[in-house]
Amino acid sequence: MLKKAGIAIGLLSVLTGYLIHHPIPAKVPDPWLFQILTDVLAFSELMGTISERVGINRWWAYPGRLPVPRWMNVPEGMKIEKTVFHGIESVVVTPKGFAERKIPGPAIVVYHGGGWVFGNIDSYLPLLVTAAEHTGFLVMSPEYRLAPEHIFPIPFEDCLDTTLEFMSRAKEFNVDPKRIAIAGDSAGGNLAMAVTVELVKRKIAGTLVQVPAMQALIYPKLQMTNYLLPSYAQNREFIFSKDLIPKFWLSYIGLSSQYSLAQIICENAHIDFSNKQMAEKFALVHEDRVPTRYKQRPYNATPQSIPSDVKKLLDGKTKAYLNKMMLDERIAPLFASNKTLLHLPYTHVLVCEYDPLRDDGIILFERLQSLGKESSLQHLPNSLHAAASIGPFDKNLYHAKQNKILFEKVRDYLNNMH
Structure with a gap:
């Protein structure tokens, strides 16, 4: 037996x-x-x-939904403390000597990734500690609420509100509110740019608000429209299933009961091209926006046929809702107008070659460059999505060195501000 x-x-x-x-x-x-x-x-x-x-929450077994053990070494003298901003639990990482600075120093606000549905500040502590160690800056990260339990705009508003309160209380932490960068990876990169765009739009409208001094976007998800970009077509085999990324978005916008729509979305069949605004915005994420050098690996971006029973799920009301969400700049910050982008702070974008999200970041960088905006691109030619999470395991790793380059960009820019 x-x-x-x-x-x-x-x-x-x-x-x-x-x-x-x-x-x-x-x-x-x-x-x-x-x-x-x-x-x-x-x-x-x-x-x-x-x-x-x-019929149960499909995200329960993802990291951060399940407890993640702490494994990193905290540098001597560095403090990790939990606090609350705007009612949201947050973590503050303070490097040795920062609180004693005679002149308030810079800080980084980091939003964790995880498709808006998983991850938490505990699972991201190694990266937060790495950021504080390489920059010498204070790092704050909010435990924004997750979908599908808390759908859009709650995660976005949690990030926005905690950041605004942190800025208003900056002096309590010996932070210079004019030298705060916003950063995030994947969905966190989406939230980072969405918050920055929102603050820029408020400032343009005349609201007295502090705009971040810089944004650092790590393989960000910036648009929900074109799922047939070269990076999606080239890298589908590295994301378990081609409809996984649309399922993240469906959870975020409150359609977790309709995951079958992901089959439609990943073939771009959710787009209403009869909508003039949508047609204009789609031009911003057309594959022509991706430089030829990123199209060298073979790919097939031809839409595949969708089963008739699945097509029936996309009724007029659902399609209208999807397109409304796609056009919302708090969800798709890449659709921000040129007027808004011209007021963005310095932007550093990190992308990975074998990542479906690669082209979102590249299109943003190319657009900023065409507008004459100060921006930089860090392209990892052989890396996959989630590369930044690999670095904290060992300082001798390739991805540890790439994280160092990333955070030193932030350090040097904020230290050199006048």
């Missing part, structure tokens, strides 16, 4: 390993760590797929 049980457990383990093992590109730096991260997320997605089919 025990022998049979052992065989059954062994076979189940092999089957589970087969189902969750997900190949990564051969040239990816720090491959063993990336493979572990990829397989962990693949297991989370396997659990999510099963959960979705039985």
Whole structure:
């Protein structure tokens, strides 16, 4: 009996390993760590797929939804403290000697990634500590509420409101409110630019508000319209399923009961081109906006056929709602007008070659460059999505060195402000 049980457990383990093992590109730096991260997320997605089919929250098994153990070494003298801004629990990381500065210093507000549905400040502490260590700046990160329990605009408003209160209370933390950068990765990068765009628009309208001195966007998700950009078509095999990213967005906008719409969205069949505004905005994210050098790897961006029973799900009311959400600059900050972009602060964008979100960041950078705005691009030629999360494991890793480059960009820019 025990022998049979052992065989059954062994076979189940092999089957589970087969189902969750997900190949990564051969040239990816720090491959063993990336493979572990990829397989962990693949297991989370396997659990999510099963959960979705039985009608429960598909995101429960993702990192941050499940407890994540702390594993990083905190530098001597660095303080990690929990506090509250605008009713939202937040973490403040203060490097040694920062509180004793005679002149208030810069700070970075960081919004964690996770598709608006998973992740938390505890799981991101290693990256927050890394940011504080490389810059010498205070770092604040809010525990914004997650979808699908808290749909748009709640996560956005949590980030905006906590940031505004932090800015207003900057002197309490010996921070110069005029030297605060906003940063975030993936969905956090979306929230970072969305908050910056909102503050810029308020300032243009005459509201007395402080605009961030800089934004650092790490493989950000900036638009919800074109899912057939070259980076999506080239890198579908590295995201477990092609409809995963649309499912994040559907959760964010309150359509978690209609995940089948993701099949429509990933073929761009959700776009209402009869809407003049939508047609104009789509031009901002057309694949022609992506430089030729990023199209060298083969890809097929031809929309695939959608089953008729799935097509029926996109009725007129649902399509109108999707297009309304797509045009909202608090969700799709890449659709901000040139007038708004001309008032953005210095923007640093990090993108990874083997990442479906690569082209969102590249299109933003190219657009800022065409407008003459101060901006910079950090392109990791062989890396996958979530690269920044790999770096904190070991200072000798390639991605640790890339994180250092990123945060030193922030450090040098804010230190040189006059």
